[in-house]
Structures are given as structure tokens and as C-alpha cells.
Amino acid sequence: MTERVIEVLAGTTGVVLAVADDGRLHQLGFGSGLAGRTPDFPVGIYPLAYPTFGEEPTREPALRITHADGATSTRLTFASAVVEAHEHGEVHRIALVDRVAPIGVDILLRTWPGYDLLETWVEVVNFGGEPVTLHEAAATAPAFAASSARLTHWGGGWAGEWSETTETLAHGTKVLASAGGVRPSLHLPPVVLLSPDGSATEESGSVGVCTLVWGGDARFAAEVAQHHQGRLIVGHQDRGAERHLDPDDRFETPHALWVWSEAGIGPTSRSLHRFAREQVVRGGTEIRATVANTWEAVGFALDDAGLAAQVDQAAAVGAELFLLDDGWFGSAHPRNDDTTSLGDWGVDRSKLPNGLQPLIDHTLAAGLRFGLWVEPEMVNPVSELYKAHPDWVIAESGRDRREERNQLVLDVLQPEVRRFAADVVSRVLADHPDISYLKWDANRDITEPGSTALAPDRQSHLPVDRVRATWDLMDDVARDHPDVELMLCASGGGRSDLGTLRWFHELWTSDNTDPVDRVRIQWGASHLLPASVVAAHVTHWGLRPVPFGCAVALSGRFGFDLDLVALSDEDRDVCAASAATYRRIRDLVQQGDLHRLASPVGTTRGAWAYRSADGDRAVVFAYRLPDDEPGNQVLALPWLAGKDLWAFDVEDLTPGRPSSAVAPLGAATLSWPDAAPPSASVWLITRR
Ligand code: DGJ
Numbered sequence: 173m174t175e176r177v178i179e180v181l182a183g184t185t186g187v188v189l190a191v192a193d194d195g196r197l198h199q200l201g202f203g204s205g206l207a208g209r210t211p212d213f214p215v216g217i218y219p220l221a222y223p224t225f226g227e228e229p230t231r232e233p234a235l236r237i238t239h240a241d242g243a244t245s246t247r248l249t250f251a252s253a254v255v256e257a258h259e260h261g262e263v264h265r266i267a268l269v270d271r272v273a274p275i276g277v278d279i280l281l282r283t284w285p286g287y288d289l290l291e292t293w294v295e296v297v298n299f300g301g302e303p304v305t306l307h308e309a310a311a312t313a314p315a316f317a318a319s320s321a322r323l324t325h326w327g328g329g330w331a332g333e334w335s336e337t338t339e340t341l342a343h344g345t346k347v348l349a350s351a352g353g354v355r356p357s358l359h360l361p362p363v364v365l366l367s368p369d370g371s372a373t374e375e376s377g378s379v380g381v382c383t384l385v386w387g388g389d390a391r392f393a394a395e396v397a398q399h400h401q402g403r404l405i406v407g408h409q410d411r412g413a414e415r416h417l418d419p420d421d422r423f424e425t426p427h428a429l430w431v432w433s434e435a436g437i438g439p440t441s442r443s444l445h446r447f448a449r450e451q452v453v454r455g456g457t458e459i460r461a462t463v464a465n466t467w468e469a470v471g472f473a474l475d476d477a478g479l480a481a482q483v484d485q486a487a488a489v490g491a492e493l494f495l496l497d498d499g500w501f502g503s504a505h506p507r508n509d510d511t512t513s514l515g516d517w518g519v520d521r522s523k524l525p526n527g528l529q530p531l532i533d534h535t536l537a538a539g540l541r542f543g544l545w546v547e548p549e550m551v552n553p554v555s556e557l558y559k560a561h562p563d564w565v566i567a568e569s570g571r572d573r574r575e576e577r578n579q580l581v582l583d584v585l586q587p588e589v590r591r592f593a594a595d596v597v598s599r600v601l602a603d604h605p606d607i608s609y610l611k612w613d614a615n616r617d618i619t620e621p622g623s624t625a626l627a628p629d630r631q632s633h634l635p636v637d638r639v640r641a642t643w644d645l646m647d648d649v650a651r652d653h654p655d656v657e658l659m660l661c662a663s664g665g666g667r668s669d670l671g672t673l674r675w676f677h678e679l680w681t682s683d684n685t686d687p688v689d690r691v692r693i694q695w696g697a698s699h700l701l702p703a704s705v706v707a708a709h710v711t712h713w714g715l716r717p718v719p720f721g722c723a724v725a726l727s728g729r730f731g732f733d734l735d736l737v738a739l740s741d742e743d744r745d746v747c748a749a750s751a752a753t754y755r756r757i758r759d760l761v762q763q764g765d766l767h768r769l770a771s772p773v774g775t776t777r778g779a780w781a782y783r784s785a786d787g788d789r790a791v792v793f794a795y796r797l798p799d800d801e802p803g804n805q806v807l808a809l810p811w812l813a814g815k816d817l818w819a820f821d822v823e824d825l826t827p828g829r830p831s832s833a834v835a836p837l838g839a840a841t842l843s844w845p846d847a848a849p850p851s852a853s854v855w856l857i858t859r860r
Contacts, residue, residue, distance in 0.1 A: 178253055180264050180281045181207060183288035184439070185380075185432040187281065187314065189266065192216040195249030197268060197279075202314040203368075203380060203432045219315035219401065222268070222279055222294070224248055225308075232345055232395045234313035234405050235294075239273040240302030247271040260284050260451075274300030287447040288439070291385075293427040298417035306415040310407035311384060311428040318402025320370035323394050326696045327360040331684035333665040334361065334696025336773045340370060341396045349391040349409050352617030353635055354549075354581065355666025362390035362669050363700040365437060366404055374438050374768050375810060381440040382406055383700055386426035387672040388639035412621070413635040426671065437699070442765050445702035449763065452670050453705055454650065454658070454677050459758055460704060461541065462490065462751055463609075463659075463731035467497035468685070468711045470735065472508050474499050474523045478737075480534050485736035487538040489744060490751030493609055494535045495543035495659075500524065504556045510615075511578045514550045515557030517596050532606050543609030543657070544600065548593040549642065550579045550614065564589045566638070568622035568631075576616035584641045585625035585634070594648045601653055608655065611680070612646075614662040646675035659707065665693075668701065678705040678729050685733065686714030687724035688850055691778045691795045694728055695771065703782065704762035709733035710747060716850055718743040719828025720795075722750035723852030726827070727761060727780065727793040730754040750827045757791045757825070757856060760784060764791075767811055776800035777844065779807055787811070788859040791825075792842060796849035805843045809857075812840040825854045834858075 176191040177200065188200040188209040198218035201209045211218065220227060225236035226245025237246050248268035255264045261283035268277045276299055282291040292312045298304050321341040325348050328335035339346070348364070350356030362384035365372075372379035382404065384390045389409030396402050408426050415423050429447070433439040449456035464486035470478060474496075483494050502513025502520045513520075519527045528544070535542045551558050551565060553575065558565075565580040567573050573580055584590040601607055621634045650658065660667050661680035668679060679701070682693050690708065697706050708728025710721045718739075725731065732747065739747065754761075764782035772778025772795065779794040794807055812820070820837040826845075837857060845851040 176250070176253075177210060178264065178266060179206065179209070180262075180283060180290065181285070182261060182283035182290045183285040184434065185288050185290045185430055187290065189221050190215045190218065191250040197221040197248065197250050197266065199315050202316060203378060204434045219403065222248065222277065222313055223403070231397055232393055232403065232405055233308060234310035234407075235277065235296070236308040237273075237275060237296075238305040238307065239270075239275065240300055240304050241273070243273065246273070246275065248277055251276070258282065260286055273304070274298065275304065284447065284451075288431050288433070288443045289447050290430045291427050292430065294425045295422055296417065297422040298419060301419050303416050303418050306417055306423055308407070308410045309423060309425050310405045311425040312382065312407075312430065313403055313405045316366070316368045316402040316404070318368055318396045318400045321394075321396065321402050322367045322370040322372070324365035324699075325360065325392070326363070326699070327358070330358050330663055331682060333358055333668070333682040333684070334693045336692070336696045341394050341402065343396050345393050345395040347391065347393045350389045351409070353388055353621070353638065354614050354617055355662035356387075356389045357668035358663060358666040360390065361665070361700060362386055364392050364404070365440070365699065366394070368402065373436050375436040377436050378432075378434050379437050379440060380430055380432040381437075381444060381699065383429050383444070383670060384408070384426055385429060385669065385671040386639065387643065387667060387669055388635055408636060412632060414632045415636070416630060416633070429670065438767060441699055441768070444700060445766060448670055448673070449702050449704060453673050453702070454675060456702070456704065457763065459762055460678060460729055461492035462754060463493045463495050463543065463707070463709070464489075464491035464540075464736065465495040465497055465709060465731065465733040468709070468713070468733040472499035476524060476526070476530060479531050481737045482735075483531070483535050483538050483540065485739070485744070486732065487540055489732065489736060489747040490755070491540060491732055493541040493543055495545070495609065495611060496528075496531070497545040497611065498613075500528065500544070505554050512552050512554040514547055514552040514579050515555040517546070517600060528604055532604055536606055541608045542606055543611065544604075544607050545611045545613060546597060546600065547613040547615060548596045549582050549584060549645075550616065551582055552579050554578075563624060564592070566618055566621060566623060566634070568620040571620050574619045576619070579616055581616060581618055583623050583625065584645050585623045585637055590641060590645050590648075593645055594652070597649050598652060601656060609657040609659070611659040611661055612676070614666065643672065643675070646672070650675040665697070668697065670700070673705065676705075678707050681706050681708065681728065684713065685709055685711040687716050687721040688714055688797050690724050691772045691797060694724070695768070695773065695778055695780070698766055698768065698780070702762070703728050703766065705729065707731060710750070717828070719746050719826070720850045720852050722746055722827035723793065723854055724795065726750060726754055726757070726854060729762065730758070746828045753825045753827070753854070760789060760791045769807060769809070770794075772797060776849065781809065783811060790857045792855045792857065794842070794844055794853045796845050796851045798849050800849040807842045807844050809840050809842065812837075815840070819859055821858050821860055823856045823858070825856050826852060827854070
């Protein structure tokens with residue numbers, strides 16, 4: 173066979189594959205600068221493009237199948253390669269087949285050159301006459317030369333989302349995986365940064381970001397084998413999720429996205445953000461409103477007069493949308509805490525005797541939109557729903573139904589359950605047509621993963637099929653209510669992935685709203701998510717000064733989640749001034765290009781900026797965190813180096829500081845805040 177080279181280029185990101193004499197597919201290169209790459213050695217020397225169990229006995233496989241005859245090894249050889257255009261680039265389908273078994277494996281590569289982004293996934297098809305078992309099938313498994321390679325990843329559980337870890341990969345395999353199925357991103361948002369030579373900084377070095385477009389558990393296995401042979405195998409968590417492929421069944425893995433940069437980490441985030449806004453997030457290029465939520469303000473203690481007072485104060489501080497969180501429903505079992513009522517979505521008349529409408533009317537009259545909290549995938553055993561349909565939950569026959577937060581997970585694989593969940597939303601919206609925003613929450617993991625919708629020998633399909641059924645449910649809701657804005661929440665940031673975000677406009681980043689922790693959380697989240705979806709509310713967590721809380725929230729999707737009635741006049745003024753500031757800068761925060769300036773990870777200072785596409789405006793945020801010592805006061809603004817600085821003005825917009833006059837910028841630097849930490853500065857830089 174003549175050597176065949178397949179070049180797949182998406183701007184700075186690409187992969188070059190080649191077929192060896194024996195038909196195996198190898199990877200000649202992955203990353204940047206690959207145009208025109210040809211083999212320097214016999215193709216068979218290069219790493220396999222998609223390693224299978226049995227092919228490289230000492231290495232991690234990307235694919236493992238038990239064939240119909242019981243054989244467990246798979247050897248893939250090249251069958252065909254076709255390329256088609258799509259609106260933004262090309263789609264390459266490279267078809268491989270096993271040397272013996274009737275199994276096809278297609279590698280799909282969709283290019284998005286406008287975003288330097290490569291989307292990749294795999295489809296496995298059983299074209300034989302007998303069922304086979306698919307144990308593992310990764311979405312992507314590129315090889316890299318790992319000399320001092322470093323991997324950055326995030327996670328930390330509830331209230332610890334987006335804690336950042338960077339580690340040097342040692343010989344062996346480092347596996348990162350999420351678990352629980354419903355809120356996997358609490359533990360591990362599905363994104364990593366890979367710096368093969370370990371040298372990448374924000375502004376320099378070779379680095380790739382990889383995210384799995386998946387709302388269920390994810391698995392990242394970073395392998396360093398002998399002679400620094402590295403490979404990153406990324407896919408859905410396959411443990412407990414074997415697939416049985418009947419004749420003609422095709423399994424499509426979740427998709428992975430890669431962005432590669434030779435100029436450091438910054439460009440990978442900017443590309444991902446633009447892609448997310450323009451191609452993923454609903455209404456991702458629109459400006460989003462300022463939300464005032466009730467959860468941290470009043471919890472379950474709702475009454476008409478108290479809520480109306482909160483609405484009035486929300487209007488007074490300049491919020492644009494009033495969100496009524498948990499606690500408003502449960503006619504048969506009043507929801508005074510989290511022990512009852514999920515599933516019974518009638519208004520709790522003991523709290524709101526005339527229903528929601530008076531509050532909605534009051535809110536609209538005050539000039540705000542109205543939003544409502546729901547948790548449609550869940551049920552409390554103490555509910556009328558559970559009494560009527562105890563078989564509607566995810567459970568295993570003869571096993572205890574373990575509760576978490578006193579609730580069970582509805583089994584949306586059952587068609588009538590999925591219809592019920594969609595109807596929950598439709599009924600609430602039909603009864604209250606003025607609701608224009610929903611917060612969709614999900615507050616427990618899956619235990620005993622069984623479904624009556626799956627045959628006994630297909631129970632292991634649940635982890636994957638439940639994600640897809642939940643996405644179908646979200647799709648139904650989004651399609652039926654195109655004008656209703658949706659916030660994605662799962663005990664905080666449990667669903668921080670670019671798959672689920674396709675049906676949502678923003679997400680609740682973390683229940684941890686202590687602004688000191690939030691500096692690090694929002695820093696971490698910025699490696700995947702554009703700030704337009706990173707909800708950041710001013711609360712009382714951590715009991716920090718309100719101006720500092722406002723300064724931190726201003727760098728995300730600004731909002732409030734605190735008792736606005738009980739605020740001191742001084743703090744209320746700071747909140748109102750901050751909301752006004754946000755209206756001036758939110759086009760930059762929500763739609764601008766992010767430049768991370770100083771990492772708060774392992775340090776006591778963090779800073780970042782958002783810049784308009786034309787470079788004429790930027791907003792800069794700088795935070796000094798507790799224990800920070802006075803020291804170097806210079807905060808460099810690298811994108812301004814070499815520019816005509818006298819063409820720019822700078823204005824201090826720091827919450828709580830008397831407004832300062834506009835002054836010429838004069839230098840490509842600013843000063844860190846003078847005040848004792850926690851302290852912040854917010855500046856607006858504008859071309860004159
Ligand atoms: C968990 C969410 O993260 C919170 O913001 C709040 O909505 C509660 N659930 C309500 O139960």
C-alpha cells in the first residue's frame with residue numbers, strides 16, 4: 173500500500189495522520205504548525221492514531237471490545253477517508269475496520285478554523301450478525317512527546333469547584349474522572365490543559381486545551397510511557413457503562429474539542445470562549461440581565477410581603493430580573509426545608525395564598541423580569557408524585573433506594589417520566605406566562621443505577637443513555653419555550669460543560685460565593701467558560717466587605733443573592749453603583765476577549781481584563797486576597813505594550829471608592845490596590 177497522509181487543519185490546531193504499509197493508522201503530528209507534514213521515518217514507527225486493546229500491550233487503549241467470538245483484541249486497519257464541507261470548515265470521516273471481526277470504527281474530525289478548534293469523536297459500528305460488548309471507546313487519544321509534560325485540571329467538590337491543580341506528568345498513567353452522573357463538574361469539570369514540554373505560560377509556549385462535550389461522567393487518562401511517549405485519552409467514564417452493540421448498532425462517543433496554541437494559554441481560552449458564545453450557548457452573543465436571587469437572601473422562608481420588599485430593593489439597586497429560588501411549591505407538603513415536595517409543582521398556598529401572580533405582577537410593575545427555580549429531574553419520597561409513581565425513579569430492584577438531600581432521581585429514560593418533567597416546566601409557564609427565566613437545578617448523584625426502561629442485560633447503558641435522555645428533555649423544554657432564558661445549576665457548578673450549555677444561557681458557577689474563593693473559582697472557570705455564562709452574585713458568604721464582593725461579581729455575570737432589605741444604606745449604595753457600573757462594562761465582560769494577568773492560584777493576588785475586539789476599550793480587575801503583603805505594586809497590561817498609551821484614558825470604577833476623574837493612561841501598567849486585603853480595583857481603559 174502506498175503511504176497515505178491525511179491532514180486535518182483547523183487554524184492553529186490540527187492533526188496529521190498516515191496509513192502504514194500494513195494498513196494501520198498512525199499519527200504524524202498533533203498540535204500546531206503541521207501543514208505539509210510528511211513522515212520522516214517509516215509510518216509504522218509513529219504512534220497509533222487510535223490505540224486498541226491488544227495492539228500496544230504495554231500502553232493504555234482508547235478502545236476495548238469483546239467480539240462475538242470472545243476475542244478481546246482489536247486491530248484496526250484503514251478502509252476509507254472522506255471529507256465533506258460544513259458551514260464553518262470540514263468534516264473528515266476516516267473509516268477503520270478490524271482485521272477479522274465485523275467491527276467498524278470511524279474517526280470523525282470536524283474543523284472550525286475560525287476558532288482554531290478541532291472537534292473529534294468516534295463511532296463504533298457492529299456490522300456482524302452477533303452482539304458484541306464495547307467496554308471502552310474514547311473520543312480522542314492523541315499522542316505527544318512528553319518531556320516534563322504538565323497537566324492542569326480543576327475540581328474540588330461542592331463549594332470547591334474549579335480549584336486548580338497543575339502537575340508534572342510522571343511515568344505511568346494519571347487518571348482523572350468525574351462520578352455520580354448528574355453533577356460531575358462539581359468534582360471535575362471536563363477540561364484539561366496540556367503543556368507537552370511543561371513550559372507554557374499565559375502568553376507563551378505550546379499548549380492545548382481539551383474539553384469533553386458531555387454532561388455525564390468524564391475520564392481523562394494522561395499516559396507517559398517509555399521514551400517520553402505521551403498520550404491523552406479522553407472520553408466518557410466507561411466504568412460500569414459497557415455497551416452491548418446488537419447487529420447494525422452504532423455507538424457515537426461524546427465529542428471532544430481541542431484548541432492548540434503556540435502562544436500560551438490565553439489564546440486557547442479566547443478561542444473557546446468565542447466558540448462557546450457563537451456556537452454553543454443559547455443566545456450567547458446577547459447581553460445578559462442582572463439577576464437578584466432569593467436563595468441566599470431568604471431561603472425557604474417565603475411570604476408575599478417579604479418578597480415584595482425584596483423586589484422593591486432589587487429595583488432600587490438596579491437589578492433587572494427577580495429570581496424566586498427554592499421553596500415556592502409543594503401544596504400537599506409545604507416545602508419548608510429540603511425534605512419534601514420535589515415533584516409537586518403546585519404553588520405552596522400556605523406561603524403565597526394567592527399564588528405567584530401577585531408577586532409576578534409586583535415584579536413587572538417594579539420594572540424587573542421574573543424568574544423561577546425548578547428541579548424537574550428529581551422527586552422527594554415525601555410527595556404526592558412519589559406516592560402515585562414510586563416506580564418513576566432510578567433504582568435497582570430489591571435494593572435500597574438511597575436518598576441524597578432527601579431526594580431520588582426521576583428516571584427520564586421512561587418516556588412518561590420525561591413527558592412529566594417537560595410538563596412541569598410547561599405547566600408552570602402556561603400558568604404564569606410572564607415568567608421569562610428559569611433556574612434548572614439538580615441536587616444529587618446517582619446511586620443504584622437501574623432503569624425499568626432498559627432490559628436487564630442493558631442496565632450498564634444507563635450512565636450514557638440517561639445523559640442523552642436528559643439532553644432530550646432539555647431540548648424539549650428549550651424548543652417549547654424558546655423565549656424563556658435558562659440558568660443551568662446542579663448544586664452549584666455541577667454541570668459546567670459545553671454539551672449541556674447548548675440549552676442554557678448561563679450557569680450557576682458555584683454555591684461558594686465567598687468573593688475571596690470566587691476569585692480563584694472564576695479564574696479556574698475562565699479556562700473553559702466565557703464570563704457571560706459565569707453567574708457571579710454578591711452575597712454574604714465569607715462576610716467580606718460588600719464593595720469587595722461587588723468588585724468580584726462584576727467580573728462575571730453580575731447579580732445579587734443577599735437580603736437587600738437588611739442591607740445598610742451604605743452597602744445598598746455600593747450595590748446600586750456597582751449595578752450601574754456593570755451596565756457600562758458588561759459588553760466587555762460578557763463579550764470581550766479575556767486576558768488573564770496574574771494568577772491567584774497559590775498566590776494572594778489575581779487580576780484579569782476583558783478587551784473589546786477592536787482593542788479600544790478594556791476593563792481590568794485586580795484583587796488582593798487575605799494575607800497578601802504590600803510589595804510589588806506594578807500590574808502589567810501586556811496587550812498595551814508598544815501602543816500609543818497617550819491615546820488611552822483610564823477611569824477608576826472600583827466599588828465603594830469615590831468616583832475618580834478620567835485620566836490619561838500614560839503607562840502599560842496599573843497599580844495593585846493600596847488598601848489592605850481583601851481589596852480590589854476595577855478600571856476602565858478607553859481609547860480617546
Ligand atoms: C442548590 C443551588 O446551587 C442553590 O443555588 C439553590 O438553588 C439551592 N440548590 C436550592 O435548593
